[in-house]
Amino acid sequence: MYNYTKFDKDFVATRALQFRDQVQRRIDGSLTEDEFKPLRLMNGLYLLLHAYMLRVAIPYGTLSSQQMEALADIADRWDKGYAHFSTRQNIQYHWPKLQDVPDILEALAAVDMHAIQTSGACIRSVTSDHFAGAAADELADPRPTAELVRQWSTDHPEFAFLPRKFKVAVTGSLNDRAVTKFHDIGLRLVQNANGARGYEVSVGGGLGRTPMIGKVLRDFLHQADLLPYLEAVLQVYNQIGRRDNKYKARIKITVHEHGLEDIRQWVEENFALQRPRFGGADQEVLARIEADFKPPAFKNAPIGQFEARRAQDPFFKAFTKTNLHPHKNPDYAIVTVSLKAHGATPGDVSSAQMRALADIAKRWSHNELRVSHEQNIILPHVHKGDLPEVYNALRLAGLATANIGLISDLIACPGMDYCDLATARSTNVAQGIALRFDALKQEHNIGLLKLKISGCINACGHHHVGHIGILGLEKGGVESYQVTLGGDGTQNAAIGQPAGKGFSADEIVPAIERLIMAYLSLRHDAKEAFLETFRRLGPAPFKAALYPKKDT
C-alpha cells in the first residue's frame, strides 16, 4: 500500500488547517456562501436536502485496517454511527455539522486521508479496479499510476475551476472493472510492440444526461509522457469547455462539438509545450510508489479446510460461488463482502461493521481493504485456508450475504432520501427488488446480472451501464420508473436503451420480475447470462415481457 511521505502528510495537514480558517470566515460572514461553496466543495463538503454531507476520498478504493477504523470512529463521534460507501469509491457522512468538519478533516489527516477534490469543478478523486494488485487476470497494477495522477491533480492551480467536474479512471486488466470507457479520461495500461509500458488514453466518456462512450485519443502514450499529456488535455478543456450551460460543460460535449480530430490536434500542440517542463522527477516518484505497492508476502499453507467446509456447508459453498474472484496466487482468493443484505440500503454500513471489516482484514487480508464502485468491500488477499474463519467472522457481523454479481447486488444512488436533485426514490425500488427475488429463491438460478438504479437523470446510479437499468423520473407529480436494457460498463462498453414508457412505483418490481422470468425461459442454458441472451435476441422479447398485450 502507498505510504504517505512527509510531503503528503504536510499537504493534508495544511489543507485541514486552511479549511478550518475558511469555515471560520464563512461563519463570521467574510466569505459569502457563493465564495465558500467552491472551497467547501474542494474539501468534499456538500450542502444537501437535510444537512451537510462530507465525502471522503478513498483514492482508487484502497484502505488499510487502521484507516477503516478511523472512518468508523468518525461515524460514531461526528455522525449517527454509520456511513455510506458511494459509487465513486468514496465514503459519505450525511450528518456532520459545519463547525465539526475541520475536526473531521484533522482526524482523517492523522491516518493519511482527506476529502480533497471529492466534489466541485475540479479533477476528482481517481478511481481504479477494486481488484487491483490481486486479480489473476491483471496485466499490471493500475494503482501506482492512479496515485501518481492523484498527486499531480491535487491542488493543481490551473484546474480547480474547470467548466465541470473531471473524472479519471485507470485499469490494468483486460476485464475493465473500473468503467474507464465512461470517464472523462480513461487510462488503460498497455505495452507497445517493443514491450515499452504506456497507456491507451480515452477521452469524453460519461454517463449523466448525455451518456457517451469514451473515444481513444492516443492509442499508445509512453509512461513518462502521462503527466504532460494530461496537462495538455486539461488545458484544452479548461479553455474551450463550455461554461454557459452546465449540462454541456463536460468534456464529452466538448469532444462531441469540436470533433475528436481537432481536440487531438490542440492536445498535441499543447503537449509539445508541456513536455519539456517535466524533468523526470515524476518517473522517480512513480518508481517509489510502485515499490510501495509490491504484493504482500503470501504464505504457503494448506488449503484443505476450504474444500472440506465447502463439502459440508451449503451456505459456505454458495458464498464461495458468488463472492470469490480468482487471485493471482492460486492459494489465495479475493473476497467481496456484500453491503447489500436483502432489504438494506446499498452501501450503508454501521461503525460496528466497519470495525469488524478492519479486524478481519488485519487478521486475514494483509491489513488491506478495498471499496468498489459497486458499493461493496473487498478483502483482496485471503488465503483459501483461512476462508472458513473469514466467513464465520463475516456472518457474525451480518456481512456474509452471498449475492455478489446477482440481481440483489444492485447499485442505487441515494435518490430522494438524501439528494435534493432526485426526481424519485431509488432505495425503495432497490429494496423491493432485492426482497422479491430473495423470496422467489431465484437469484442464484438467474446468475450474473447487473441492475442499476438512479433517482434522476444525473445517473449517479449508473443505470445506463446496468444490464438492466432503472431511472426514476417524475411525471405529473408521481414517480415514473423507466427501464433501460443492455448497458455494459466493461471493455465491451454499451449504453442501455430505453425499453418504453415508465412504470409507477407499484408497478416497477412486478415489471422487473416479468423481465427476468422471460430471460429464464429464453436463455440457452444456465451459463448464458442475461446480457448474453439480450445480445443474442435483441430487445423485442424483453419488451414484450415488460409490456404484455392485455387479454381482451
Add this chain to the structure above:
Amino acid sequence: MSFENPNLSLSAHVASLNARFENTDTVEMLREIILDPSFGELALVSSFGADSVVLLDMVAKINRALPVIFMDTEMLFHQTLTYQRKLAKDLGLEDVRRIQPSREAVLERDFDNLMHRYDTNACCALRKTEPLKRALAGFGGWISGRKRYQGGARTSMDLFELDAEQRIKINPLAHWSRDDLADYIATHKLPRHPLAAKGFKSIGCAPCTTPVGTVEDERAGRWRGQGKTECGIHFGEVARTVIVTDDGFANDDWVDDFHTFDALPTVETGTLAVDLKGDFPAKNLLQWIDKIDMIRVDFPVFSDGRGFSLACQLRLLGYVGRLRAKGHIVADQYAMARRSGFDEVEIDQALARRQPEPFWQARAKWQANDYQNHLRKAPSQAERPF
C-alpha cells in the same frame, strides 16, 4: 373624552421646534436638545463619510456618551472603517454602535453581495433602512448630518422633521453650506476622511461611490450614471483598485493605457499593455510576446478558471513581462494565480474590503505544498524521500 389626534400634536410640536430654533446657533441648539430630557433618548446617526466629522465633533463636545450609530453596510471603503476608529478615538466617542445588516437576511437575499448591481433600492433597504430601523427602536429621536445644499429632496429639509416611525429627526446642519463645513473643519483642525483628498466629496458604499469633479454636484459621485440620488441604484466605476502581491496590498503603479488585442498599436510606443479574456488563444500573441510589458487577464467571476490556463500558456510560450489577474478573484485563489504564472492580482475596493489584506497574506507562501512543481523537477533535484 379627548379625541386629540396624537399625530397632529406631534407635527404641531415639530413646527414649534422649527420656529423656536430658527435663528439659534447650531452648537447652541444641539446643546439644548441633547441636554433636554423631554426629547427622550437621542442618537446620532453617522456614516463617518466626507463631512461627518463636523457633527461628531459638536456632539462629542456636548456629550461624548451620546450613542452614535455607525451604519456599516458591509460595502464600505476599508478607509471608512479605519477613519471611523480614528475619529472615535480622537474625539473620545464613548458609545459608537456599529450596526450591520442581519446575517440571515444577507445570506437569504444577497448571498453574493452583488445585489447593488441589479437592485440598489433593495440593497439599500437590506443594508441601510432595515438595520437603521432596528437600531433606532427605543430612541426618542435621532440626529442626522444631511444638508440642503446636497440637492434633490434635501433642498426643502427642515431642522426638525418626523420620520416614518413618527420619531423626531433632527437635521442640525440643514442650512450649512460647503464652505461653512470646510471652515469648521479647518478652524477645529479636524481629521479628514482619507478619500476626501482623492476627489470624493460624498462617501457611501464602495460599489456605489465614485469621485466627483470640482464643479459637479457633490453627490454626483453616488450611484453615478443612475437616476438614483438617495439610497438605492447601480454599480458605478470604482475609481481605485488594489494590487495584491506577495507583499500585500498596494496602489496600482501602472499608469499607462491597456489596449485590447485588436487595438494593439502597430508602431512601437513606450510601454505596451494588453487586456485579454480568459479564452484568448495564447498562440495568437506569439509575434508580440517579447514586445509586451504588461498583460492583464480578466476573471469575470472567480469560478471561471480559464485565465489560469492562459497565464500558464503565455509563460510556456516565453512571455516574461508583467502578468496580472484582474477581477473577481478571491484570496483563496491567490496561490493558484501565482503558481499559474501571474505576478499580481488586481481587485476592486469592495472585494478588498470584504477580503482584507491578511486573507491574501495567508496565501502569500504559494510555493509551499506544491505537488506539480515537485513532479516536474529533474530527478536529482527531487527532495528526498519523495
